[in-house]
Structures are given as structure tokens and as C-alpha cells.
Amino acid sequence: MTTNTKRANLAPLLVDVAVPVGGYYLLKNGFGMSTLAALGWSSVVPALRTAWGAVKERTVNGLAALILFVNVVGLLLSLVSGDPRLMLAKDSGVSSAIGIGILVSVALGRPMMTAAMKPWVVKGDAGREEAWGRLASGSARFRRAEKVFSLVWGVVLLAECLVRVVGAYTLPVDTMVWLGTVILAVAMALGFLLSGALAAGPMAHMVIAEAKGSRSTAGTPVPVQV
Template sequence: MTTNTKRAKLAPLLVDVAVPVGGYYLLKDAFGMSTLAALGWSSVVPALRTVWSAVRERRLNALAALILFVNVVGLLLSLVAGDPRLMLAKDSGVSSAIGIGILVSVALGRPMMTEGMKPWLLKGDAAREAAWARLVAGSADFRRAEKVFSVVWGVVLLGECVVRVVGAYTLPVDTMVWLGNVIMIAAMVIGFLVSGALAAGPMTRMLLAETSRADRTAIDPTATATDRTTVTPPSASALAVAGAAAE
């Protein structure tokens, strides 16, 4: 992965996480804004980035649009209720909406997280892509692992939602501003570890095995899915018996 690619992947994270947190404390402590005002203004930059991305790419990213919608609704509700805790709790609405959407996609037989996982496993390899298609068509274990990957992420995101809502209404607002992001990062780490162990890892091994089998078949069309037939040379005693019978 090139340096430019790494920066491109890191920039949205900095805008969506670092800017809101740093902006909140700067506006509240340095400029003396109220908690509600600081939360609202610190959310402006991520909202503008979402809109700009939609305009620049000429297509609406469903996830980005969902995040923007939750931010706007949360801000409006907070202005009406005057409750900064509601603004913190609304962040969990993104996780819960995505988590529910992922689980529904699994129930419908179209696991949503597959599109995010697939490029990492295929690595742009045409042989692996062909192996993926064969496994999806003929391997129940592979399809099961594919669903498990999405189920893990759906459950993790719903769990994150519950933890953040509880924290928003039980911990000080200043604490939850930074702790909410810690919870999010911890949930991501758990999601990567568990989904990797239960799904991505086994799927990678099945892909490699299927790719290797296809390579062997290409070299020797008579090769089976296991190993080629091995001819064992006759033992000395068998040769002796055969010779005696011939005499």
C-alpha cells in the first residue's frame, strides 16, 4: 500500500474522530462555549466532509448519508430538548442502524459485509476470484463463514450502541466525548479479531486450498480434489510369488 493510499484512508478517520473531539474541547475550554454549542459546532466539519464527498464523487454513499442524517437529527433534537447527552447518545444510532442493517442482510441471504471483506481476501488475484466464485457455488462451509463474518460485525455494532447509550446517560459529558471514540475503536478491534478468527481466517484457507487445487488440475486434468493417484511399486515378495506362478 503506497503512502498516498494510506493518507487517503487515514484522512476520513482524522476528520470524523480527531476534529470533533479536539474541536469540542477547544470551543468549550478555550472559547467558553456551552457544552451543547461546542458539540454542535464540532460536528460541522464531518458533516461538510460527507456532503463534499457526495458532490465530488457524484454519488451518494449510503453509510455517509446515514451518519449525516443521524448527526442532523441529533443536533435538532438536542436544540429542542436542550440535552447534550442526547447528542452523545445519537452517535450510537449510527452503530445500531448499521448493525441492524447487516443482520437483516444476512437474513436475506446477501451479507452486507462481504463487499468490504472480499477485496482484502482476493488481493486483486484473478485465480482467487475464480476460486471464490466456485466456493460460493459449491461450498456450504464457505457460505456459512461468509454469513458469520457479517453476523459478528452486526452483533459488535449493536453491542457498541448499548455501551455508548449507557455511558451517555451515566457518565459526565466531558468524559463521554473522548470515551465514546475509545469505545468505538475497541469495538472495531474486537470485530476484526473475532470475525478474523471465526470467518475471514477459515475463508482464506479455503480460498488458498481451492486455488491450489485448481492449479494442480490445470497441470494434470486427471488430478482429483485431493491428491493424484500414486502407483506403489510391487514388493520383492510379490515379485517372487508372481515369478513362481509363471514357472
């Protein structure tokens, strides 16, 4: 395991997710900015990352684009006011935006949640990093599991959104104020459980086996022709 490899794996998560999300809460709760202002300023990093990828690298940075999309949805929903049930229902808008973005990435053959999962599978180990690359390019089973991981999260988040919207319009407002948090927590737990069992776990086993096989092959002495 090398520190440089580990940092390289975690860097996209820190820049594309932790910085804008952490920035939002820091600006809103730490500096007392309004929701609208905090969302706007925290959108700067993902907006720049998305623009840089499109112009310089001729690719779309999936995580940065997703965070930007979520922030834009949040900005639009922050303008909604008045009806308390509508205010409760709008809280699920972020989940639906993320879920839709993830499902679209799967349909395009570029599952977005891979960037979030990979660091925890390779664990900064150079051998596992190389094994991941070989499997990603040569194993249909591995690529299928990669898509399943993102698919599970997309479906779970959309289902969580649907349940909260239904609850917002069928249950008492006071009940949904606390129940919404419970629903989100259950959805997250379900997402981790299903994605781990159906995709992340099998992928980790494949990566470990591939890395061990590569090391065994590398350590096998080559017969000398006499």
C-alpha cells in the first residue's frame, strides 16, 4: 500500500463531493448564509470541475456534474415556500436528482458510483489498483457488477424520494418532520447492504483474487531452456 496511490484514489471524492457538500454546510451553518447563497457558492467548485473536464479533457466529470445538478435542483426548490406539505416533499428533490443522475450514468455505460466505491475496494494498494484496471477492461462479470452497484443506489434513492413524497401528503406534518430523517437513514442502510452484497463484495473478491494471481505469476521462476 502506498500513500500516493491512496491519495490519488481519494482525491476525486474529496474534490468532487466533500468540498462542495462541506462548503455548503460551512457557509450555511458556520457563516450564517442563506440556503440560496450557500448553494450558489458551493456550486462554484463542481461547476469549474465540470467546465474544465468538458473543455480541457473533452470529458464530463460525473461526480462534479452530479453535485452541480443537485445544487441547481436545490436552488430551484429553495424558491418553493408556503405549503408545509410541499416544503416537506421538496426535501426529497435532492435524492431524486442524485438517483436520476446515477441511473443516467448507468444507461450511458459510465456508472457514476464507481468513483465512490473504488477507494474502499483497492485500499490504496498498487497491486489491487492494477488488478482493478485489468478486470475493468477484460472482465464482463466485473463490469456488470460495477453497473449493478450504481443501479442499486439509483433505485434506492428514487424509492426513498417516492416514499417521502407519499408520506408528505398522506401523514400528519408533525409526523413527517421526524419520519423523513428515519426514511433517509433506512434507505442509506438498505443501499449499503444491497450494493455491498450484490456488487461491492463480489468485486472486492475478484480484485483480491486477480491481484494474488498476478503476484503468484510474477513470482514463478521462468524455466531455462538448455
